[in-house]
Amino acid sequence: MLLKKQTILERILKEITGMDNVLLGEGGEHADLATTIAFALAKQKKQAPVKIAQDLVADLSKHPELAGITVEAKGPYINFIFGKEYVSDTIKAAVKPGYGSLEKKTTRVVLEHTSANPNGPLHVGHIRNSIIGDTLARAFRKAGYRLEVQYYVNDMGRQIAIVVWGFTHLDSTQHDGEKEDAHIARIYIAANREIEKDPGITQQVNELMQLVEKGDTLTVKKFRNEVSRCLEGFEVTMKNLNVAHDRFVWESDFIRNGYTERIIGRIRKLPQAKQEETLALDLSEFGFENKYVIRRSDGTSVYAARDLAFHAWKGANFDRVIDVLGADHKLIGAQLQCTMKLLGEKVPEIVHFEFVSLPEGSMSTRAGKFVSADDLITEINKKAFDEVTARRPELDEPARRAIAQSVGLAAVRYDIVKVSPEKSTVFDWKEALDFERQSGPYIQYSHSRACSILDKAGPFEECCDLETPAEIALAKQIAKLPMVIERVIAELRPHILATYARELADTFNSFYHFDPVLKSEGDVRNRRLTLVKAAQNTLKESLETLGIDAIRSM
């Protein structure tokens, strides 16, 4: 609705002014939309911006398509304020299930996220990837795309070889109640300690890697076995975070099915290819200074080669290929994109996010320096349960547990998704465990309030003609959801939705305190209940797109 209005206004402004860029944008507190085009026209027309704005307003007010929109000049600014029809149309749309969804599209999108090395549990850095990726996935589905979400399993790396070495040479008994991925991490850390003491072990690790590349059945089986166990652990964690993948794609498959060999053959024919001891690409003409090695001197492939094969496969099966990767992958990501372009393949779009570190420094699985996602979830559920028990002592324990779980999940997901991906962060227990303003639970709370009002109201007649400033402000905030979804997809930045949902909750809470709903009567009661229903539905759709439960009571 807002999108449609903006398109119409842009077109009309272009017609009238003849300008390419009509400088139409948000009007903030002054208007629903505003333009500063008068400044741009001032030079060309040799008139004062204020005069130009007045003249334009005179022309615009007569325009038949702008009926119902107040057009006014405030100094050099031209403001557009939408009328009652816009507000009531918004509410009519927003009370319907699925509000905010965009038109179905035929574009097939593949989104890869998390893809952590299976050598230890997911930590708070990995889940930034999961949560950004999963929120993007939900936004893509809401925007009507056909989507498949993939996890790329790095099952033939050095890390895994070290894990396998550890399981064969060290005491690797699983402790009672120890989670699979935590067990793997313990052995991985121990194996690394042994390697530090005796560098000769590295040779044994290298041999394991060569056996895998050659396809030695027993070694491949060992690798697969440990990786699968680690993934079992990951799946428990991701389920707790409400994160899901449609398919796990195994890196080693791209050796076995010959795709890697095939892409290496094509790379060799590129003018940038340098076959010396290694096969490498010289991408210096594109600003990459280091050699991009594809095949080792012993003939085995490196990660980059398998990754190219994987991406060629994705490009052949999907219209858009999107990867969510940590900032440490920026260089290799750019080299991958560059090479895909040289090969004439579809170029993947890469979403990078900056690192999460601990107050004492960066995290390291190898050194055992990390806060695991499982520990975070356990702590947050504990705190949430205490909180629910304090606020709702009358509920039985299972009910309190259920609420606590949803609240904990909301706190974790929101705390991570609310920050722009390009910002590096330091993990902070106090902030992660906060359930107050600017948190996921705060938005859930607003939703529960709306539900509570609707539950108490009983049946009512829907009425979309709003009056008071608080009512109109809320309706206009509700109107923005479809455009927010559109922006998240266009910019691949899910924190935009997080900000929006918080602002929607703010606006709803403000309305809640200024305009009584159940105590009002007649038409006023009906229209406010309709608005509450629209707000509840919009909060629900926003929360669910953020992967947060829209609980009805908390």
Added chain:
RNA sequence: GGGCUUGUGGCUUAGCUUGGACAUAGCGCCGGGCUUCUAACCCGGAUGUCGAGGGUUCAAAUCCCUCCAAGCCCGCCA
């Protein structure tokens, strides 16, 4: 050394891609508000040389240049 990213009140953070009307919000601080729809809330107040300096422009947090600081990356690892 080179590249990428970031620097916004005491702390955390939006806005920067598309320059424009008093820079967004939270925590903390000060002062108010529950016999009235869930106070995980709301209302009001104090706190800012938007890292520093220069430039472009009628107009710069936003664009350009230089510098400073932090994180990440520069492997026949993945």
